[in-house]
Amino acid sequence: xxxxxxxxxxxxxxxxxxxxxxxxxxxxxxxxxxxxxxxxxxxxxxxxxxxxxxxxxxxxxxxxxxxxxxxxxxxxxxxxxxxxxxxxxxxxxxxxxxxxxxxxxxxxxxxxxxxxxxxxxxxxxxxxxxxxxxxxxxxxxxxxxxxxxxxxxxxxxxxxxxxxxxxxxxxxxxxxxxxxxxxxxxxxxxxxxxxxxxxxxxxxxxxxxxxxxxxxxxxxxxxxxxxxxxxxxxxxx
Ligand code: ATP
Numbered sequence: 294x295x296x297x298x299x300x301x302x303x304x305x306x307x308x309x310x311x312x313x314x315x316x317x318x319x320x321x322x323x324x325x326x327x328x329x330x331x332x333x334x335x336x337x338x339x340x341x342x343x344x345x346x347x348x349x350x351x352x353x354x355x356x357x358x359x360x361x362x363x364x365x366x367x368x369x370x371x372x373x374x375x376x377x378x379x380x381x382x383x384x385x386x387x388x389x390x391x392x393x394x395x396x397x398x399x400x401x402x403x404x405x406x407x408x409x410x411x412x413x414x415x416x417x418x419x420x421x422x423x424x425x426x427x428x429x430x431x432x433x434x435x436x437x438x439x440x441x442x443x444x445x446x447x448x449x450x451x452x453x454x455x456x457x458x459x460x461x462x463x464x465x466x467x468x469x470x471x472x473x474x475x476x477x478x479x480x481x482x483x484x485x486x487x488x489x490x491x492x493x494x495x496x497x498x499x500x501x502x503x504x505x506x507x508x509x510x511x512x513x514x515x516x517x518x519x520x521x522x523x524x525x526x527x528x529x530x
Pocket of ligand 1: 304308310329331334335337348349
């Protein structure tokens with residue numbers, strides 16, 4: 294479904310963030326993208342989403358293809374329309390708007406199907422239904438994470454990419470977020486890429502694992518081949 298080949302990215306023309314990455318997410322799979330701080334996980338997701346020109350990041354080499362069609366050079370809106378949604382770290386939404394307004398704003402590209410889609414999204418996030426009229430800025434970190442994932446789902450993606458969804462959340466909230474990812478994958482057959490530093494719960498739902506280290510793929514393996522000790526060794530290498 295998604296195929297990234299020979300991807301190299303530099304920031305400000307000098308900082309090498311990715312160095313010849315090959316990466317694939319096959320249809321209907323959950324792919325864990327692991328690596329320590331600065332390994333290049335966010336950069337890879339942003340490169341796929343077409344966001345690097347807005348971050349002073351420059352793809353110096355490499356290709357991205359989605360269902361066989363090249364995404365290279367396409368703007369973020371066109372990539373979103375092709376079925377890819379990225380939930381960046383930082384839980385970006387309109388904090389002064391309500392939960393409902395944020396969800397509806399996210400679906401502006403699909404105005405016709407938006408109310409059916411809203412029902413579907415709320416069925417996955419009952420907490421958002423409860424807080425539809427609450428200002429987003431008043432939500433807890435976990436609730437905000439649910440909101441931004443819900444907003445991405447309003448775009449009706451076939452590939453959902455989540456950048457460090459567990460950051461700063463309590464273990465219970467992390468558990469809830471990954472339960473939802475698992476259900477999206479199971480019920481809707483959605484392909485999901487989750488970037489994290491290390492989350493044991495993610496290992497339980499992942500079909501494939503990539504470990505990045507200093508902008509390169511240090512390991513690509515099934516989750517059963519990876520344990521905490523092996524990860525630590527890769528992170529320190
Ligand atoms: P984290 O877990 O901290 O988010 P990451 O694996 O997602 O890390 P990236 O954020 O992709 O890693 O960073 C890869 C490299 O690129 C790092 O050296 C980082 O400092 C650098 N970098 C990232 N964004 C920028 C930017 N906007 N401008 C300059 N350098 C950047």
